[in-house]
Amino acid sequence: MDFATLFGLVGATLVIGSAIVLGASSQVFLNMPSVLIVLVGSFCVVMAKFSFGQFLGAFKAASRAFSFKLPDTEALINEVVDIANIARKQGVLALEEKEVSATFLRQGIQFLLESQPAETIEKLMQKERLLTLDRNRMGAKVFRALADVGPAMGMIGTIVGLVQMLSNMEDPKSIGPAMAVALLTTLYGAILATMFASPIADKLELRMTEEARMQALIIDAVIAIQEGRNPRVIEQMLSSYLPPSKREQNGEAETAS
Numbered sequence: 001m002d003f004a005t006l007f008g009l010v011g012a013t014l015v016i017g018s019a020i021v022l023g024a025s026s027q028v029f030l031n032m033p034s035v036l037i038v039l040v041g042s043f044c045v046v047m048a049k050f051s052f053g054q055f056l057g058a059f060k061a062a063s064r065a066f067s068f069k070l071p072d073t074e075a076l077i078n079e080v081v082d083i084a085n086i087a088r089k090q091g092v093l094a095l096e097e098k099e100v101s102a103t104f105l106r107q108g109i110q111f112l113l114e115s116q117p118a119e120t121i122e123k124l125m126q127k128e129r130l131l132t133l134d135r136n137r138m139g140a141k142v143f144r145a146l147a148d149v150g151p152a153m154g155m156i157g158t159i160v161g162l163v164q165m166l167s168n169m170e171d172p173k174s175i176g177p178a179m180a181v182a183l184l185t186t187l188y189g190a191i192l193a194t195m196f197a198s199p200i201a202d203k204l205e206l207r208m209t210e211e212a213r214m215q216a217l218i219i220d221a222v223i224a225i226q227e228g229r230n231p232r233v234i235e236q237m238l239s240s241y242l243p244p245s246k247r248e249q250n251g252e253a254e255t256a257s
Contacts (some may be wrong), residue, residue, distance in 0.1 A: 031184045037157035038188040061139030065203035071101045080221040084231035108222035129215045136208035143201035147193040154189020158182045
């Protein structure tokens with residue numbers, strides 16, 4: 001569970017909700033026409049921008065903003081070095097029963113077991129990496145589009161409310177509901193975009209970057225193992241994927257040993 005996403009969204013909702021409850025009657029902030037214009041209207045407009053499958057798939061991908069776990073980079077490097085040691089000492093076939101933490105790494109090991117050349121392995125794994133990037137990027141694009149459309153639909157609702165109000169100024173009772181639609185649609189559009197759609201789109205893009213980095217590490221490792229490089233050389237090569245602070249710590253540890 002990504003508590004940063006959860007706490008951020010829940011915290012923002014509680015702040016806005018508290019301001020509404022403490023400032024006035026919360027019922028004045030509930031208006032069904034405004035909800036229909038902003039929520040239903042925004043979803044329909046975004047659906048028109050993408051295919052039905054892409055639209056629904058984005059909401060499935062949204063779960064990655066709340067719960068998504070990749071192997072720790074340092075632990076993954078240690079795992080790969082262990083695999084390289086096994087392949088060097090016992091042969092590639094000894095990797096057949098090796099348990100690994102990442103599906104993408106298991107796919108690379110399968111290519112090693114099939115004795116695929118390095119060029120073929122790199123080509124196949126890079127293709128899978130690009131396809132994964134495209135799938136992840138699509139979810140972020142849908143929520144980015146929702147963040148763009150929400151405020152626009154809020155503005156449309158504001159215009160609708162103002163037109164209704166100005167067209168019936170003789171009836172004072174109609175002014176209040178029409179003004180509520182005019183103001184609340186703008187509020188709903190801003191909340192939809194700022195508090196939900198945009199943060200989820202940003203978090204999905206972050207997940208995409210993290211997974212792409214992990215897959216690039218695995219590709220480099222698998223190709224290095226296939227080429228028969230020394231496990232120590234592989235470890236030094238992959239250390240570039242570590243944050244600078246960890247690289248310095250590892251370097252100090254190597255010097256001390």
